[in-house]
Amino acid sequence: xxxxxxxxxxxxxxxxxxxxxxxxxxxxxxxxxxxxxxxxxxxxxxxxxxxxxxxxxxxxxxxxxxxxxxxxxxxxxxxxxxxxxxxxxxxxxxxxxxxxxxxxxxxxxxxxxxxxxxxxxxxxxxxxxxxxxxxxxxxxxxxxxxxxxxxxxxxxxxxxxxxxxxxxxxxxxxxxxxxxxxxx
Amino acid sequence: xxxxxxxxxxxxxxxxxxxxxxxxxxxxxxxxxxxxxxxxxxxxxxxxxxxxxxxxxxxxxxxxxxxxxxxxxxxxxxxxxxxxxxxxxxxxxxxxxxxxxxxxxxxxxxxxxxxxxxxxxxxxxxxxxxxxxxxxxxxxxxxxxxxxxxxxxxxxxxxxxxxxxxxxxxxxxxxxxxxxxxxxxxxxxxxxxxxxxxxxxxxxxxxxxxxxxxxxxxxxxxxxxxxxxxxxxxxxxxxxxxxxxxxxxxxxxxxxxxxxxxxxxxxxxxxxxxxxxxxxxxxxxxxxxxxxxxxxxxxxxxxxxxxxxxxxxxxxxxxxxxxxxxxxxxxxxxxxxxxxxxxxxxxxxxxxxxxxxxxxxxxxxxxxxxxxxxxxxxxxxxxxxxxxxxxxxxxxxxxxxxxxxxxxxxxxxxxxxxxxxxxxxxxxxxxxxxxxxxxxxxxxxxxxxxxxxxxxxxxxxxxxxxxxxxxxxxxxxxxxxxxxxxxxxxxxx
Ligand code: SF4
Numbered sequence: 165x166x167x168x169x170x171x172x173x174x175x176x177x178x179x180x181x182x183x184x185x186x187x188x189x190x191x192x193x194x195x196x197x198x199x200x201x202x203x204x205x206x207x208x209x210x211x212x213x214x215x216x217x218x219x220x221x222x223x224x225x226x227x228x229x230x231x232x233x234x235x236x237x238x239x240x241x242x243x244x245x246x247x248x249x250x251x252x253x254x255x256x257x258x259x260x261x262x263x264x265x266x267x268x269x270x271x272x273x274x275x276x277x278x279x280x281x282x283x284x285x286x287x288x289x290x291x292x293x294x295x296x297x298x299x300x301x302x303x304x305x306x307x308x309x310x311x312x313x314x315x316x317x318x319x320x321x322x323x324x325x326x327x328x329x330x331x332x333x334x335x336x337x338x339x340x341x342x343x344x345x346x347x348x
Numbered sequence: 349x350x351x352x353x354x355x356x357x358x359x360x361x362x363x364x365x366x367x368x369x370x371x372x373x374x375x376x377x378x379x380x381x382x383x384x385x386x387x388x389x390x391x392x393x394x395x396x397x398x399x400x401x402x403x404x405x406x407x408x409x410x411x412x413x414x415x416x417x418x419x420x421x422x423x424x425x426x427x428x429x430x431x432x433x434x435x436x437x438x439x440x441x442x443x444x445x446x447x448x449x450x451x452x453x454x455x456x457x458x459x460x461x462x463x464x465x466x467x468x469x470x471x472x473x474x475x476x477x478x479x480x481x482x483x484x485x486x487x488x489x490x491x492x493x494x495x496x497x498x499x500x501x502x503x504x505x506x507x508x509x510x511x512x513x514x515x516x517x518x519x520x521x522x523x524x525x526x527x528x529x530x531x532x533x534x535x536x537x538x539x540x541x542x543x544x545x546x547x548x549x550x551x552x553x554x555x556x557x558x559x560x561x562x563x564x565x566x567x568x569x570x571x572x573x574x575x576x577x578x579x580x581x582x583x584x585x586x587x588x589x590x591x592x593x594x595x596x597x598x599x600x601x602x603x604x605x606x607x608x609x610x611x612x613x614x615x616x617x618x619x620x621x622x623x624x625x626x627x628x629x630x631x632x633x634x635x636x637x638x639x640x641x642x643x644x645x646x647x648x649x650x651x652x653x654x655x656x657x658x659x660x661x662x663x664x665x666x667x668x669x670x671x672x673x674x675x676x677x678x679x680x681x682x683x684x685x686x687x688x689x690x691x692x693x694x695x696x697x698x699x700x701x702x703x704x705x706x707x708x709x710x711x712x713x714x715x716x717x718x719x720x721x722x723x724x725x726x727x728x729x730x731x732x733x734x735x736x737x738x739x740x741x742x743x744x745x746x747x748x749x750x751x752x753x754x755x756x757x758x759x760x761x762x763x764x765x766x767x768x769x770x771x772x773x774x775x776x777x778x779x780x781x782x783x784x785x786x787x788x789x790x791x792x793x794x795x796x797x798x799x800x801x802x803x804x805x806x807x808x809x810x811x812x813x814x815x816x817x818x819x820x821x822x823x824x825x826x827x828x829x830x831x832x833x834x835x836x837x838x839x840x841x
Contacts, residue, residue: 179375179376181398182423183420183421183422183423183426184374184375184422184423184424185420185422185423185424185426185524185525186423187423188423188424188468188523188524189423189523189524191468191472191506191509192510192513192523192524194506194507194509194510195503195506195507195510197495197506198495198499198502198503198506201492201495205492206490206492209371210369210371210372210373210374211371211372211472211473211490211491211492212371212372212486212489212490212492213371213372213486213489213490213792213795214371214486215367215368215369215371230398230399231397231398231399233397259420260417260420261401261420263405263417264401264404264405266405267401267404267405272401272404275404280403280757281622281744281755281757282622282625282626282627282757283626283627283628283629283636284626284627284628284629284639284645287627287628287629289629289631290629290630290631290632290633290634291631292395292631292632292633294378294380294393294395294397294632295395295397295632295633295634296397296398298399318420318525319423319524319525321523322523348522348525
């Protein structure tokens, strides 16, 4: 009997309203990146030039939702990924960008454009249809789609991300042991 | 220095092509191109599409929180924001001079950051274009492809980045979003064991950094026609330089040059940056456009980052990087190098400089010291400035008597380069795309030009937009979480 050739799992990653720190933590697996590349293939990700997500096994999302474009990308990830992981504080509860939630958007808008420091005379509010519309509050991912796993931290360490990916690739339920769960 | 191709005269009947999102850069951006029936390019814009509003919600927070908050602007160069805001807060707490230990630990942290960010940018993000070709197979044009074809290069990139991250971890407490730098100093020095751990690897890092300079230099000499002209445009430049005109990425005064290399201003204390720089807002991007007030909006824009710094300074204090700087300057025989791809060369010289600086600092016993924090007379306003991996970074705060921030203004590196990046993509569109059938490979040429600047697009989002649109956010069960309507006047309800 032939041993079945194990196909590489497809992984897509994206940053919504995040700072890319969670992606940097993914790279903080250091040399283990080369082991990972033996097992997975990257689909849409800031690390590749694939702009539209295809059918994937795992979706890795950092950042919450701050505009309509974020919501669109999140829904695309949900419908294309078997397993969707919310990575980091921003994805899980909005994180630091959600600090704007106690301010009314129209007030921020007004302040930024009428009292901002050092603006040229006549500067006005950007109003081009190419720009996504900001949501009035920053939302976490699970409020909008079902999320399968959450990795806390700002960012979670490379070791924590590695553990979750390694467990999933081995077909186990991911378990974050002592020292890998932290919230800062 | 023209603005042509910024706005088409008759956009109505043009075909739109978008690069969305721009990939292998940090942050959220897209490019739109408008073409006529003959595929002639009529308009090209690099849009920054995200708003986060840091400058606003920082207000009302206690000043000591700010250095750890603002670094969440950017996960690639959090140390830069941490340090720029710490430097501003040093003035708030009256620490005009840091203790030697604090200053050296901060410098060590910063050069660790320069090393890791430059390594990431060159090896993980840009080397695929340079090694495989701008229109090579999209499936291989990434770090995975590099790891398969040039495993040694990829491995060095990963290990250089790792080393920089370890320097940050030992100085800041954590690789990303650490807490080491605080108003008035630092909260930790190095232990002997930590220092020895870093010392064990630093010589290898210096050597690999030097090899990286040689690699990019080799690429220039093999294809000078491409490297010297791709996306090239003439521009002013700006950076901070040290007291003696030397390259210093942690502290100094502002110096600017015109496109011929003549000094426009020098020795400007960055506390007075607002006398020098003003910002313009354009309707089609959330990123502002800074310019030198004295020259005005049309002529006053400038370029920052490695290409500016290497040509703006008079010397580099470390021997290997200084040798490379001289070669770089000699290459363009007395005139300024304006080609975007030369950013990579300049960037690798800076990576070598960072590695040499780390080596020197690791040999300095001050980094093992115990005097960590200085204080003095409280002030109510401070500006911090630093050369981040991508260029000059300015943080400006006012703090009231209750220790709460009342004003925050940030001009981040990528914002300084806004006009310059737009000029570069327009040049590329003009020479490579216009009149041709647009292919994926051609579109990647546009991204190659953007990547040369190493933009940090997520740092650069302070503003808010308006357009007639309604957004309804539904939860996973389909019920409405919130709705937001914006009229064409920009009113939100
Ligand atoms: S969780 Fe932290 S590290 Fe991750 S994107 Fe948000 S701010 Fe950045």
